[in-house]
Amino acid sequence: MLANLIFPSGDEVVVTVKEGNTIGDLISHLSKVYSWEEQFIHICYNSKRLESSDIICHLTSLNMVDLDIFYEKSFFTFQRNEREMAVSTVEQFEILQKIREEKVLQNIDYTFTHCPEVFVPVESLRYVTIQINNVQVEALLDTGASLSVIPLNLVKLCNLELLIDHEYTSKVECGSGYSLTMGVIYSCPYELCGIEGHIQLAVLNRQGDSMILGLNWMKLNKVCMNLGDDTITFHGKTIKTHEISE
Incomplete structure (x- = not known):
């Protein structure tokens, strides 16, 4: 520094x-x-x-x-x-x-x-439930994240550990800071609200209860966030987001 x-x-x-x-x-x-x-x-x-x-x-x-x-x-x-x-x-x-x-x-x-009214606190972050390699995972919708990222413990839970390319590491912007990845999964299957696709995930060497859906996934799928009613539009479907209690 x-x-x-x-x-x-x-x-x-x-x-x-x-x-x-x-x-x-x-x-x-x-x-x-x-x-x-x-x-x-x-x-x-x-x-x-x-x-x-x-x-x-x-x-x-x-x-x-x-x-x-x-x-x-x-x-x-x-x-x-x-x-x-x-x-x-x-x-x-x-x-x-x-x-x-x-x-x-x-x-x-x-x-x-x-x-x-500006002193009224905003509700907690918004999540959707997504299936990664047929395993249900909570995913944070984060417009401040440049890439979609997943913690290592969830990679293991989803049986994706063998797909990590450890030669490819990068610094990713997540919210208000930066994190160094331990590798990348170039493509893995997912399902959201009955719609299937593939997603690239940067892997972080840390523990976590949820993954992050970042701008790379949002722009690719033309996701539209409606903060008024806490929904997203995904391939023509309106999906209600939810909070996760601490």
């Missing part, structure tokens, strides 16, 4: 972060490179000051993270009324944080007053 360090001057430095590295490790690195005192170094992410124990790789699922770096003993100067004034970069950041907090609270108040 890479960390893009952004300084108040506008300078940016990219450093490599190993799995398990903490903010404290990064503070020690900055102290050595810039001869700064560690207790005066502050690191922020999304305007939030981080703790020394925070693990950098846990901040985001992406392979790069932007971190703001502040040194409490650094100042910048500006002219005001013909006088040169020194201002602490940390003090300015704290002022900016307070302004942002006020703006967020104002936005919450406005939303409660004018459109409170």
Whole structure:
């Protein structure tokens, strides 16, 4: 993973972060490179000051993270009324944080007053029951997944383990993050609402109670999702989706 360090001057430095590295490790690195005192170094992410124990790789699922770096003993100067004034970069950041907090609270108040319906939680994810190689499986409809994926334990349940090509691995986007596959099943039979077909599945080396029907399957079959009545249209048939209780 890479960390893009952004300084108040506008300078940016990219450093490599190993799995398990903490903010404290990064503070020690900055102290050595810039001869700064560690207790005066502050690191922020999304305007939030981080703790020394925070693990950098846990901040985001992406392979790069932007971190703001502040040194409490650094100042910048500006002219005001013909006088040169020194201002602490940390003090300015704290002022900016307070302004942002006020703006967020104002936005919450406005939303409660004018459109409170947006605070009503959406129901859980939508599933269909599908047969994979004559085995009934719950399948999540996920428009955020680039490929259809299946966990290894369901591959074994459906007797498809011998079809996995372990030479073909890829990084697939699933919802808000990425996962590395352990192989691919190029084609396996399925049945949905009496309609038979074949589907390509990326295999994830993990346990799970359901598979994912991604965009590759949806576009190929011209699936239309109706979020108003929680149905999908599949080859001319309207199929009611359902939730899975936790």
